[in-house]
Amino acid sequence: MSTRTKIAALLQSREFGKEFTVKGWVRTFRNNQFIAMNDGSTLNNLQAVVELNSMDESLLKRLTTSASISVTGELCASLGKGQAVELKVKKLEVLGDCDAEKYPLQPKKHSLEFLREKAHLRFRTNTFAAVFKLRHVLAFGIHKFFNERGFVYMHTPIITASDAEGAGEMFKVTTLPFEQTPRNPEGQVDYKEDFFGKATNLTVSGQLEAELGAMAFGEVYTFGPTFRAENSNTARHAAEFWMIEPEVAFNDLDDNMQLAEDMLKYVIRYAMDQCPDELEFLKTRLLEEEKQKPQEERSEMDLIAKLQFCLDNEFQRLTYTEAIEILKNSNPNKKKKFKYLIDKWGADLQSEHERYLVEKHFKKPVILCDYPKEIKAFYMRQNDDGTTVRAMDILFPGIGEIIGGSQREERLDKLETRMNEMHIPASELYWYLDTRRFGTVPHAGFGLGFERLIMFVSGMGNIRDVIPFPRTPKNADF
Numbered sequence: 001m002s003t004r005t006k007i008a009a010l011l012q013s014r015e016f017g018k019e020f021t022v023k024g025w026v027r028t029f030r031n032n033q034f035i036a037m038n039d040g041s042t043l044n045n046l047q048a049v050v051e052l053n054s055m056d057e058s059l060l061k062r063l064t065t066s067a068s069i070s071v072t073g074e075l076c077a078s079l080g081k082g083q084a085v086e087l088k089v090k091k092l093e094v095l096g097d098c099d100a101e102k103y104p105l106q107p108k109k110h111s112l113e114f115l116r117e118k119a120h121l122r123f124r125t126n127t128f129a130a131v132f133k134l135r136h137v138l139a140f141g142i143h144k145f146f147n148e149r150g151f152v153y154m155h156t157p158i159i160t161a162s163d164a165e166g167a168g169e170m171f172k173v174t175t176l177p178f179e180q181t182p183r184n185p186e187g188q189v190d191y192k193e194d195f196f197g198k199a200t201n202l203t204v205s206g207q208l209e210a211e212l213g214a215m216a217f218g219e220v221y222t223f224g225p226t227f228r229a230e231n232s233n234t235a236r237h238a239a240e241f242w243m244i245e246p247e248v249a250f251n252d253l254d255d256n257m258q259l260a261e262d263m264l265k266y267v268i269r270y271a272m273d274q275c276p277d278e279l280e281f282l283k284t285r286l287l288e289e290e291k292q293k294p295q296e297e298r299s300e301m302d303l304i305a306k307l308q309f310c311l312d313n314e315f316q317r318l319t320y321t322e323a324i325e326i327l328k329n330s331n332p333n334k335k336k337k338f339k340y341l342i343d344k345w346g347a348d349l350q351s352e353h354e355r356y357l358v359e360k361h362f363k364k365p366v367i368l369c370d371y372p373k374e375i376k377a378f379y380m381r382q383n384d385d386g387t388t389v390r391a392m393d394i395l396f397p398g399i400g401e402i403i404g405g406s407q408r409e410e411r412l413d414k415l416e417t418r419m420n421e422m423h424i425p426a427s428e429l430y431w432y433l434d435t436r437r438f439g440t441v442p443h444a445g446f447g448l449g450f451e452r453l454i455m456f457v458s459g460m461g462n463i464r465d466v467i468p469f470p471r472t473p474k475n476a477d478f
């Protein structure tokens, strides 16, 4: 059994003179004397000091960046700046060598693009150590938030036969052979021969199943992977991303907005409480990155000020119709600076419009509601005006849409009519419609894109840098 002390604990300890064993990886080794080592328990390194001439030269040569080591020594007050304590090395063992000639990461700054190609090793850098620690803490914070409110965590299927969003952006799941696919007499692929006996795909959303759970538990949420085969190669889209989808019986759209705002503020505050070192590091990283940009493209606030600002201010709520008026009369629209000009009601909002509203006009998070039914999914509750639905999108600075949700259409006849109009096969969704047949109630829910939340909190500008192994068009490495 190994009695090792984690670096996080040791850096807090003041038991000077006591002996400790620490295991981890070499970050740097300077002057044949100072080992900076890290074991992942904290962003901060431990300094282990080798007394001159106390160790075999051939052993010290093996202290290359990323070599794994075990160090036993005495805890001392540190004279060097940057740390309060250090370990005076008595025993040193190299557990695993790391050939400096072949190891791709140098103890210097690498570009994020370079590190994406080395995604199997990038956890070892400070930036990704901070980002993925935040990812963990945010996930935990989300479970904590819902658990404290009595929500039931529900696992919805990853393989399904339905298209929850009706947008047709699905990855097929099949065991049929590509060559010689079985065909029916009409010449179509015969899915009866397939593994499940029908056409299946990876889920785009757990919402429809979450609604079933909400009709018994009252309040449920999902937190799982979702998949979209939308071929948009942007910094905010991934083909595989994680979504959090609460669904609440008896909630209307206002309740839904409040729940979403409360949840976002709760988890941002939780991350600020749990990850001060990581956020401080990421704040500095972002400031340095922004120095490369022209003045007008730099953020007005640093990362931590931006998070605090988000906590201190109520999100701006307005309708789609009001937003269109603002956009129509905006400078970039009049001067034809938008790529997609806003000329009429009904247009889908592009990310440039969302970001104008959030970053230039209101300068704070925005909740837009009551969208035209034509640009939204079939399940959203229809307003009495006959043209809009009780949809809501939450837009965040630097991100655009972070949440999409709605009050659901709980009236069977209205839902069936809308499904018909949108060519959604009611027979395949009989189980969904059953909730409207057997004790239907008003209800509402939303989906939070987990990676977009991490982007906001970490200040990282590309979704590829907040999920360990991103899946994007033409990329499924690792």
Ligand code: 4AD
Pocket (backbone or CB within 6 Å): 164, 165, 204, 205, 206, 207, 228, 230, 236, 237, 238, 239, 241, 243, 245, 246, 401, 402, 403, 404, 405, 406, 445, 446, 447, 448, 449, 450, 451, 452
């Ligand atoms: O707006 P969306 O498509 O809504 C739904 O899927 C609903 N079923 C949610 C619900 O009401 N239960 O997706 C929800 C969120 C978006 O706001 C965005 O943050 C994220 O999921 N998202 C993506 N994130 C990364 N990559 C993609 N390709 C994404 N597509 C959506």
Ligand code: MG
Pocket (backbone or CB within 6 Å): 401, 403, 404
């Ligand atoms: Mg959406």
